[in-house]
Amino acid sequence: MTLAGKRVAITGGSGGIGAAIAAEVVGRGGTVTLIGRTEARLKEAAADLGPRASYLVADVSDGAALDSALEQAGPLDHLVTAAAGGVAGPFADVPEDAVRDLFETKFWGQYRAVRAVLPRLPSDGSVLLFSGFLYRKPAVGLSAFAAVNGAIEGLVKALAVEAAPVRINALSPGRIDTLGGGEPMPDDARREYVAMAGREATLGRIGTAAEAAHGAVFLLESSYTTGVTLDVDGGLR
Numbered sequence: 572m573t574l575a576g577k578r579v580a581i582t583g584g585s586g587g588i589g590a591a592i593a594a595e596v597v598g599r600g601g602t603v604t605l606i607g608r609t610e611a612r613l614k615e616a617a618a619d620l621g622p623r624a625s626y627l628v629a630d631v632s633d634g635a636a637l638d639s640a641l642e643q644a645g646p647l648d649h650l651v652t653a654a655a656g657g658v659a660g661p662f663a664d665v666p667e668d669a670v671r672d673l674f675e676t677k678f679w680g681q682y683r684a685v686r687a688v689l690p691r692l693p694s695d696g697s698v699l700l701f702s703g704f705l706y707r708k709p710a711v712g713l714s715a716f717a718a719v720n721g722a723i724e725g726l727v728k729a730l731a732v733e734a735a736p737v738r739i740n741a742l743s744p745g746r747i748d749t750l751g752g753g754e755p756m757p758d759d760a761r762r763e764y765v766a767m768a769g770r771e772a773t774l775g776r777i778g779t780a781a782e783a784a785h786g787a788v789f790l791l792e793s794s795y796t797t798g799v800t801l802d803v804d805g806g807l808r
Contacts, residue, residue: 578602578646582653593605631679631684673719689734727741745805748765773807
């Protein structure tokens, strides 16, 4: 299976790994609908991709808006749910509301998108969710990520059985050079992050959004792969 002529919706598609996946899809002859909450970023990303890209504005935490956007996207072959969030701090200190906000975006946002699109996908279509390395390699101060990523991977296994023959998979990126979806970081913080990634990964360096997108495209195109989480982490796990 190839992505030529296929229609793909990508939440969180205006930056980071989502944007890199969109570029791969367009480069393979597919069309993309980028979905996100900031119109200016979406408009710029779609313009960079050219005529096979469009965008719709919706926050994945707003179920009605997300449903409407995915309906407007029209017929789809694949769904990619790359929108995410973040919260860090010691387990006892992080406010419950902050953890709920993370789940609202990263778990419930993906859950809502799948519910909206799954009934309309063709039998050879697929869904690609996002987990992350902090489920299998937890770190101090990041317990909320371990919990939400574990929930996503459990959902993938269950949905792969229930939704067959539609394929359900997940991508689990390691430390990638688009921390925070490509949001700016102070130079010192970024250098420290890149150095830490190099120390901890087996391959000795940070990953790129393009490398993560390559793994995503494999899962979209691999017609006999379902129910798996693919680690693209440089051996970090």
